Amino acid sequence: MRRPRRKAEDTRAEILDTAELLFARNGISGCSIAHIAQALGMSPANVFKHFHSKISLADAICDRHIVKMVDRLKAVETEAPAPERLGVVVRQLMNIHLEAMREAPFMFEMILMLAETKIASGRHYEQMLQSLFCDLIRHGVESGVYYCSDxxxxxxxxxxxxxxxxxxxxxxxxxxxxxQARCDETVxxxxxAxxxxxxK
Amino acid sequence: MRRPRRKAEDTRAEILDTAELLFARNGISGCSIAHIAQALGMSPANVFKHFHSKISLADAICDRHIVKMVDRLKAVETEAPAPERLGVVVRQLMNIHLEAMREAPFMFEMILMLAETKIASGRHYEQMLQSLFCDLIRHGVESGVYYCSDxxxxxxxxxxxxxxxxxxxxxxxxxxxxxQARCDETVxxxxxAxxxxxxK
Incomplete structure (x- = not known):
């Protein structure tokens, strides 16, 4: 059966959707690129063109979740003073994680699996957090409630x-x-500080 | 071959030594309680009397390392002011971890394996750190460089x-x-603060 030609981006998204579904159902260790290709009616070589390993697939799935998370955070932007906003943002982020873990427990298997590997989505998440807090600090300094020269x-x-x-x-x-207590105490x-x- | 009767504590330590050696050589997933018993010339039932699972064995090995770590930290006790001491202690702790990871990479496999399980050594390490920092803060408050009511x-x-x-x-x-940079910035x-x- 020949599949119609499609944009690479659509194929990529379709592969990710199917992989995420199969990971959720069988766990990551219970899936192979071959399984995913079969479920898509594609050749493993075709999947391989987009993702060179199960790790890079899992990495891309994580990254999609991170992007969604940032979008949700932007939606809850508040006008409160910086110290309050800091608490709201951190609690919100923590709760998004907790929810994701309940809804998609395979995500945790994925993160443990990836913890040993230096992966792009981990770095992306880290940078996203750093720039989020940097902006929040700047906002606090401008409104005279925070003190920080860097x-x-x-x-x-x-x-x-x-x-x-x-x-x-x-x-x-x-x-x-x-x-919740750890979150409050760290905030x-x-x-x-x-x-x-x-x-200085 | 009958083994002479020995104190339970000695047997326990001997099991841990051998398990640690085998874990280091073959990785945790490459070892079973049966392998460890065989290397010790014991019956698996005898090992099982002391440790009910590979997890509880790994947990006990971690705990031994934590106790050693605390002892090494006590040995580097410094008379410096609290803010300086905080930096020394955190850097020292981080470096002990890095060293352990180089010398015994299986420790990382162990920690990942145990990350999903609520284990005694993890809680022990957490409490040890909390009481270490609590003492340091008290010392800083007493010498008038830190401010904290709790x-x-x-x-x-x-x-x-x-x-x-x-x-x-x-x-x-x-x-x-x-x-190193992350450590300095967090200290x-x-x-x-x-x-x-x-x-307050």
């Missing part, structure tokens, strides 16, 4: 400090009350 | 914020310069 450097440190509530490895199997610590008038 | 709560937040340089999942595959952020005279 928002880029500080944004990196803030993103790193929030890994404990924003990296999936720390979210799995933790009781929700404990995560408090970071806000105390950013509000220190003596900070 | 060192236990703040110690928890500080331990959480340092997960980005103290949890093995963040150390693997990162270039050393980048880790700076936490010190700015702890030195804020307006903090």
């Amino acid at each position: 928002p880029i450097r500080r944004g990196r440190a803030v993103a790193a400090a929030f890994a404990c509530v924003l990296h999936p490895v720390f979210l799995v199997n933790e009781p929700p009350e404990e995560l 408090e610590l970071v806000n105390i 950013l509000q220190n008038p003596l900070a | 060192p236990i709560r703040r110690g928890r937040a500080v331990a959480a914020a340092f997960a980005c340089v103290l949890h093995p999942v963040f150390l693997v595959n990162e270039p050393p310069e980048e880790l 700076e952020l936490v010190n700015i 702890l030195q804020n005279p307006l903090a």
Whole structure:
């Protein structure tokens, strides 16, 4: 059976949709490129043209989720003062992760599988967080509630400090009350730092 | 061949030594309780009496490393002011992890394997860090360089914020310069928070 010619981008999206469905159903270790190709009625070679390994497929699926997450965050943009906004943004991000983990537990298998590999989506997520916090710090400095002469450097440190509530490895199997408390305490610590008038 | 009767504690230590050796040689997934028993000249039932699963064995090995780590940290106790000590302690801890990862790469496989399970050694490590930072904050408050009315709560937040340089999942595959920079920037952020005279 010959498939009609289609745009590479559409084919790529179709492969990702099917792979995500199969990963969710059978786990990543229970799927191969060959399975995915079969489900799509494609040749494995055709899938391979777009994704050179199961890792790069999983990486691309993660990246799609990250982009969706940023879009949702932009939608909840608030007009509150910076210290409050920081809390809202971090809690929102943490809850999006928790929801994703409930709805798609295979995502956790994926992240563990990818933890050993240096992957593009991990780096993308990190940079997205750094620029998010950098903007938030700038906004706080402009409105006179935060003190900081190097928002880029500080944004990196803030993103790193929030890994404990924003990296999936720390979210799995933790009781929700404990995560909520850790989130509140870390937001408090970071806000105390950013509000220190003596900070360089 | 009958083995002489020995103290349970000695047997336990011997099992851990052998398991650690075999894990290091063949990876955790390449070992079974039966392999470990065979290498010890014991029956699997005897190993099983001490450890009910490979997970609980791996957990106990991690815990031994944590105890050793704390001992090494106590040995480098410094008389420097609290903000400096904070930097020394965090860098020291990070470097001990990096060293362990180079010397025993199977440890990382173990931690990933255990990340999905709620394990005793993970909780132990977390509590050890929290009490370490709590003591450090108390010391800083007493000497008038830190401001904090609730060192236990703040110690928890500080331990959480340092997960980005103290949890093995963040150390693997990162270039050393980048880790060093992240460590310095996070220590700076936490010190700015702890030195804020307006903090409650």
